[in-house]
Amino acid sequence: MGKRWSVEEILASLEAEAAVHRERAAHHAEQEALHRDRRSHHEAEFAAIHERLEAFRAGSSAALELVARFAPRPGPPDPGLEIGPASKPRLTVILESIVTELAADQHFGPGWLADEANRRFGDRLRRPVTSRQMSDVLRRLARTGRLRQVRKGKGRFEARFARIG
Secondary structure (H helix, E strand, O other), X not given: OOOOOOHHHHHHHHHHHHHHHHHHHHHHHHHHHHHHHHHHHHHHHHHHHXXXXXXXXXXXXXXXXXXXXXXXXXXXXXXXXXXXXXXXXXXXXXXXXXXXXXXXXXXXXXXXXXXXXXXXXXXXXXXXXXXXXXXXXXXXXXXXXXXXEEEOOOOOOOOEEEXXX
């Protein structure tokens, strides 16, 4: 049989429990006010950022359309173009097939040319073309006068070339 409680003990226990719950209710009411303030702050920030994001999306789509108009992507490769065997492709032929479709004032570098060559002719190559290989071909064509070097390459940026005529 359990301990017998006196009326004073029961009363003291209930008063202590009531005090704990009163204190916890006050704490949660205080937290509720704090969270309500924080929620309204974050909702206002979200609305402002959302408005800027929509404006940026509208502006960026217009800018992308403008860029697409001035820098069209070259078409698919000519399936009849003879680029040599897959183990030793003729990089000059690949490079010239890409460059002839570019505008005369459009500048390009070995990195972009290597990516474009791999995109167009990757299924006909044993290994992907590297930007180093394209750089060698570009320098040779510039030396022979078939391309024009617009900017000399440095350690932190690649050389830029353009078509002649």
